[in-house]
Amino acid sequence: MTRAAATLTLLGCLVSVDAGAGGRIGPAGQTSRPYTLYRVNVAGARRIPAAAVVRIAGLKVNTQVTTLDVERARQRLIDSGLFSSIGYRFSMAGYSLIVTFDVEEPQWDARVLLDNFVWFTDDELTRTIARELPTFAGYAPSLPRSLQLVTRALQGHLDGAGIKGTVSYVASSGGDSTVSAYRFRVDLPTPLIVCAVELEGVSPLSADGARDRVQSVVGQDYSREFVARAMDVNLLPFFLERGFAKAGVTAIRARPAATNDAACSGKVRVTVAVHEGFAYAFAGARWSGHEEFQSSDLDNRLGLMPGALLNMRLFDAGLQAVRDAYSRKGYIAARTAHTFSFDNEARSAAAVITIVRGPQARMGLLEIAGLPDEASARLRESWSLAQGAVYDGIYMRDFLKAARDAFPAVFREFPNVSVQVGFRGEAGIVTVSLTFARQGSDS
Numbered sequence: 152m153t154r155a156a157a158t159l160t161l162l163g164c165l166v167s168v169d170a171g172a173g174g175r176i177g178p179a180g181q182t183s184r185p186y187t188l189y190r191v192n193v194a195g196a197r198r199i200p201a202a203a204v205v206r207i208a209g210l211k212v213n214t215q216v217t218t219l220d221v222e223r224a225r226q227r228l229i230d231s232g233l234f235s236s237i238g239y240r241f242s243m244a245g246y247s248l249i250v251t252f253d254v255e256e257p258q259w260d261a262r263v264l265l266d267n268f269v270w271f272t273d274d275e276l277t278r279t280i281a282r283e284l285p286t287f288a289g290y291a292p293s294l295p296r297s298l299q300l301v302t303r304a305l306q307g308h309l310d311g312a313g314i315k316g317t318v319s320y321v322a323s324s325g326g327d328s329t330v331s332a333y334r335f336r337v338d339l340p341t342p343l344i345v346c347a348v349e350l351e352g353v354s355p356l357s358a359d360g361a362r363d364r365v366q367s368v369v370g371q372d373y374s375r376e377f378v379a380r381a382m383d384v385n386l387l388p389f390f391l392e393r394g395f396a397k398a399g400v401t402a403i404r405a406r407p408a409a410t411n412d413a414a415c416s417g418k419v420r421v422t423v424a425v426h427e428g429f430a431y432a433f434a435g436a437r438w439s440g441h442e443e444f445q446s447s448d449l450d451n452r453l454g455l456m457p458g459a460l461l462n463m464r465l466f467d468a469g470l471q472a473v474r475d476a477y478s479r480k481g482y483i484a485a486r487t488a489h490t491f492s493f494d495n496e497a498r499s500a501a502a503v504i505t506i507v508r509g510p511q512a513r514m515g516l517l518e519i520a521g522l523p524d525e526a527s528a529r530l531r532e533s534w535s536l537a538q539g540a541v542y543d544g545i546y547m548r549d550f551l552k553a554a555r556d557a558f559p560a561v562f563r564e565f566p567n568v569s570v571q572v573g574f575r576g577e578a579g580i581v582t583v584s585l586t587f588a589r590q591g592s593d594s
Contacts, residue, residue, distance in 0.1 A: 185215035189247035195254045199233055203285055207231050221250055232284060232297035257292040263301055264323060266336035266375050267343060269405040269419055270312060280304045293331055305335055334376060342372035346418035352425040364389045373419045378403050382423060394430035394460035396500055401426050433461045434499040440506035443480055449473055461500050477508060478544030484509035512542040515580040521587035526561045530554060542581045566590055
């Protein structure tokens with residue numbers, strides 16, 4: 152073989168390559184003669200700059216390297232948490248060695264949620280993590296090594312500030328079931344008690360009512376996740392019921408109380424930033440996919456008068472009434488989809504509502520289990536939906552209520568009732584199963 156470059160590719164190990172001058176580059180981990188490193192190349196890097204990959208690998212050009220040095224460089228790349236796999240290959244430039252690292256980068260698809268680091272800003276912690284995990288900006292690979300590096304960075308920052316606590320993480324939905332997330336928090340010897348919640352971005356007219364809605368977190372151990380859930384459950388409905396259809400929480404911040412803050416000494420003050428927006432009036436609805444009903448019928452079921460404030464609680468209840476109306480006509484899988492067209496100048500919002508009916512269901516078998524034969528027969532006689540009839544999706548609720556009134560002794564003896572409604576959509580047939588059990592029964 153001439154002194155021209157000889158190359159090969161193999162992930163994770165080195166095999167013999169003719170070095171062109173009688174020397175051999177042996178299998179990884181074995182001693183080999185040193186070669187002058189001419190250049191380090193990188194293939195496959197997209198997110199991480201090639202220069203950063205070379206820097207992490209730690210090989211220096213114009214120095215003597217062996218196969219063991221290259222394998223150690225590969226291990227440093229693995230330990231960086233930035234790559235899902237690392238391979239390398241050799242070529243020769245005269246008597247000098249060229250090393251090419253073939254890297255495969257993972258998806259940066261895991262949100263990093265910072266839960267109770269009340270002593271620092273998110274920007275400060277982001278910069279801290281980026282020093283361990285270059286290019287970090289809120290998302291990280293979901294590789295264990297990458298998550299360990301985030302933990303190490305946060306723990307080091309905590310230790311450097313003299314705060315006694317241990318950083319840990321757990322998988323979290325993060326408010327979005329389509330995205331994986333990991334919640335990092337500090338486990339402390341004593342809890343971080345919330346002593347006060349302040350609101351930003353709330354108009355004077357809304358301030359008193361909104362303030363009442365956030366008091367549930369006062370006295371609780373601070374967690375950003377917990378506060379966010381409390382705002383979703385308590386605060387946002389306050390605005391949505393008053394026409395503020397675009398209201399939302401934009402930020403949750405917490406900080407230890409100042410040393411001269413006697414009312415909150417040793418506790419945490421929380422600030423919730425709110426985008427209140429405009430209060431919109433309802434400008435009516437435009438319907439599609441509603442063959443079984445006139446638009447006016449659906450407007451009546453929706454129950455919101457044009458010109459009234461857009462109360463989203465009433466709007467959602469109205470949509471449920473619409474779905475119930477379709478369910479009574481056998482469309483038990485009916486759903487609604489809606490969007491709003493907002494007119495900020497007029498402070499009004501018109502709804503566009505689409506009905507997706509799905510298949511129409513018809514009554515199939517009624518199965519009753521757990522009752523004596525006589526009671527079962529009496530209950531079956533009171534069932535008025537015949538086989539083949541359009542299945543009323545609300546009928547079961549009405550039937551059980553009427554049956555409890557008509558047969559109180561049966562329901563006293565068998566108070567536990569399990570209801571299963573099986574629907575074969577392709578056939579459009581419903582099977583209803585009622586299973587009765589005595590109190591405390593495992594059946």
